[in-house]
Amino acid sequence: MGMSQDIAKVLVSEGDIRERIAALGKQISADYKGREPLFVGVLKGCFIFMADLVRACDIKCTVDFMVVSSYGAGTVSSGAVEIVKDLSQDIAGRDIIIVEDILDSGNTLSYLEKIMTARNPASIRIVTLMDKPERRTADVKADYVGFTIPDAFVVGYGLDFDQRYRNLPYIGVLKPEVYS
Ligand code: IMP
Ligand code: MG
Numbered sequence: 001m002g003m004s005q006d007i008a009k010v011l012v013s014e015g016d017i018r019e020r021i022a023a024l025g026k027q028i029s030a031d032y033k034g035r036e037p038l039f040v041g042v043l044k045g046c047f048i049f050m051a052d053l054v055r056a057c058d059i060k061c062t063v064d065f066m067v068v069s070s071y072g073a074g075t076v077s078s079g080a081v082e083i084v085k086d087l088s089q090d091i092a093g094r095d096i097i098i099v100e101d102i103l104d105s106g107n108t109l110s111y112l113e114k115i116m117t118a119r120n121p122a123s124i125r126i127v128t129l130m131d132k133p134e135r136r137t138a139d140v141k142a143d144y145v146g147f148t149i150p151d152a153f154v155v156g157y158g159l160d161f162d163q164r165y166r167n168l169p170y171i172g173v174l175k176p177e178v179y180s
Helices: 014-031 047-055 107-117
Strands: 007-012 038-043 062-069 082-085 095-103 123-131 144-148 171-174
Touching: 014 047, 014 123, 014 144, 038 047, 038 107, 047 095, 062 107, 095 107, 107 123
Parallel strands: 038 062, 038 095, 095 123, 123 144
Antiparallel strands: 007 171, 062 082
16 A cells, blocks of 8 residues: 555645745845854754755755654654764854754754753754644744644654655645554
8 A cells, every 4th residue: 555545634735845945945045144054954854854955055054964763663752862873073163053854842852952052063053844832841942943733743754653654745644543
């Protein structure tokens, strides 16, 4: 069976994602004019969003990635964040833009923000494709948000359920029977 049969509804279409990322890219390019930010992607969820976002930015920049794990195979955050792979460079004095797929409880980003701040970058900002503000428990805010969405578990465009559905080209909500 294909993937799309498991999707109850499309929450954000491919076209809407494309348009919103173009606008984010313009805004980030203007805000960082004359600087050379380091985009730090939080893998794995960021991989598609980040690929599109950096191509929407007309500035000199570099990229790096971290692998963190906070969820296991479930749909509810366990609260604990583990760095599976750290950055491959020193970030002291750099303008850091952390790139996340989705800001949910905020655990992951508040932890990453704390760790990165201790490494003395010139600045840190956060860009997230999606924000679920209703679910926030940690004190963290994104500087750039693609879409503010209601409290639902979403997949696609990099986001997974049990490592699957990352390759859906849009953001969708799974049918309930897929979880059980
Ligand atoms: P937080 O630490 O609770 O903010 O969760 C952040 C991470 O949880 C994201 O980077 C995602 O990997 C994952 N996550 C949160 N909500 C969803 C969702 O609706 N679908 C898929 N992954 C999610
Ligand atoms: Mg995930």
